[in-house]
Amino acid sequence: MKHFYSNFLKLSFALAGFVLTSAQYSNGYIVSNEGNFGSPTAEISYIDANNNITNNIYHLANNNEALGDVLQSMYFNGDKSYLVLNASNKVVVTNRASFVKSGEITNLEFPRYTTVANGKIFTTNWGDYNAVSQYVSVHDAATLAFITNIPLSENPEEIITVNGKVYVNKSSYRAGNSIDVINPTTNTIISTITLSAGLQSITVVGNDIFALCTGATGSTVYKINTTTDTVSANIANSTIVPPSQYDALKFSSEGNTLYIAGATSVYSLNTNLATFSSTPLFTTTASGNGGDFYGFAAIDGKIFQGNSYFVNPTSTVNVYNQTGTILNTFTTTVGANNFYKNVFTPASLSTAETKLNNTISIYPNPVSDILYIKNANGSQYKIIDLSGRIVKSGVYQNGITVSDLNKGNYIIQISGKNVQQTEKFIIK
Template identity: 35%
Template sequence: MKNHFLKTLLFLISITLFLSCEKNELDEAYIAKGAYDLGFIVSNEGNFGSPNASISFISADLSTTINEVYSKENNAPVGDILQSITFDDNYAYLILNNSNKVEVVDKYTFKRITTLTQEDIELPRYADTKDGKLYITNARSKSVVIYNIADFSYETTIDIGRAVEQIIVEDDFMYIQNAAYGSGNNITVVDLKTNTVIKTLVTGKGLNSMEEEDGVLYAMHNTGITKIDISTNEVIGEITLRGSLEKPSKLDIEDSNIYFISGSSIYSSPITSTELSDIPLVNSEVVAESWFTGYGFAVENNRIFYADVKGFSENSVVLVYDLEGKFLKSINTGIGTNNIYFND
């Protein structure tokens, strides 16, 4: 019996080691799907009224940077004010605010696929995708425009009737931030089955960013974070501010930790916290007018990115840190870096 047990144990160990080796070999044999696979995509907003928005690519190991990605791949400028980028399994959707359009590109090659310019796309802001649909918020029309991704055909427009900014589509609902530029404290909930507004949630004043994690919607505002259970669409709690912390913004969640900025500093707290830490993880020491401080901020693939946009008068410099706040590198990008995404 004892020998049988030992033989069985050795067999299981050998199988585990074999599978582990197989996985490592597969990882090492991974073939990139394009020049911009497995790296960081940088959204550079550009100057208002000038078609100088751009996209930068930073390799995962931070050793290589390619600027003007869209222009190089398509021999054309991307447009005026690159507000945000949304990704799905195949495409990247470039939201061009002042150009009133969405450029759809292959997410791995950044070759243009098509341009969305339906008349209800008016000052587009953010987008999300789910089940073959693309949802776009539009500031001027205060609406959400829906496209069918299969053929990029226009489907319908949902009138929200108030400010629309960030959008999160999760399960059977759409959550739309009804706040912009430091004003507003509502989130509109839309039922995706009927495309109708079913509820308005109230947060603290100055709602500025949202993230969903493990069935909870986290909504950051001037006095903390409102937590919403997306299975019931009910507010379930608040994470308050501690000490001298003021007006947190740019909420991001990575590995069960909340990251955000206040002034020129970066902060972190466990997602289970009841208070947000007022001890800086990083002081970027970037000196700028308040509007430009922390203009571009993201936590992606175990890296923290903080953009110094230099008042939009020259190319931005992105400061990169690890999750413990150790400075790793500064990288030159484009005019007005406003976000960084990991492309995989």
């Protein structure tokens, strides 16, 4: 009996230590730092809720192990993060909170972006530079075992999961004009959505995909219905163009607003695509080093800008409000190329009520139609999917309709006079 209690206490302390470690980087913003091509200098930075920054968190979490060469992108799904290393030809899988490595996929060729659907990991690959060999690789999400490759006709970039399907931006360096739609059950391309030339980037709002096409004659934003996989609206602007042939416009979204960054200016338009103004939200002061808005994202009503001048060993990250006032400035490692909100709170799920701060509760959980929050009328809420994307927000009044969202796990943030709480729930 004595040994039982001794072992029990040891296990309890070990679990407590694990919980503290796993929560270390799970309530703030993640910065992906690309690193210099040809060297294993890719890294991750973490900005916490109090605006404190920690650099090299992968290095710190993994016994000084180098992450790799060119961190192209990151993706969150459940309790895992997927780190896509373009020049290292691998995807590193870590715990989403602690960033402790749990595995890696290595049989890749210049991977770009990744997503998870139907228990599988889908990753875009450029393939051999000297051959037409671009593809989407498919691996088992549980075992990381290789399943198959899906050939593509052009070099791919972003890949996203929406409405039970996988969508591939098939236009590297604005050289293409189409999006392939993949059935994640059969691992086959089921349709192709054709847009105008110069497809730059795609982003998701709810169940709609928005695509930005740019070139010397202007920019066009398309809205794509993912039920029919057709264009439902589009709007053009003849004056917003890429800074140069090789410099891109950057595309991001939050709530019902789309954001475009180019050179030193940030533009916005509503997702209804009613107007596309040439007047920027704000214009920044050029750094003088180039690489302005190399990294760009709109998160929590703020604009994150990564100035990456690769001759320097560091990058400057500026955080702006909607009028262009700098709220914070941070220094990260080299090549800050993107920003992600990482809010992950493991929680027990109940079919009845999940209590928050002993004063309010969400129910039912899981939910299929309307989610209720007891004692929260008038509080602000945000519903966030597990990739960190805000899919619904507003002021709570007598229920939130969630039947228009995809089935799966979500996080709800509730902010009111007497409450500040984050909780996990399931849409079934």
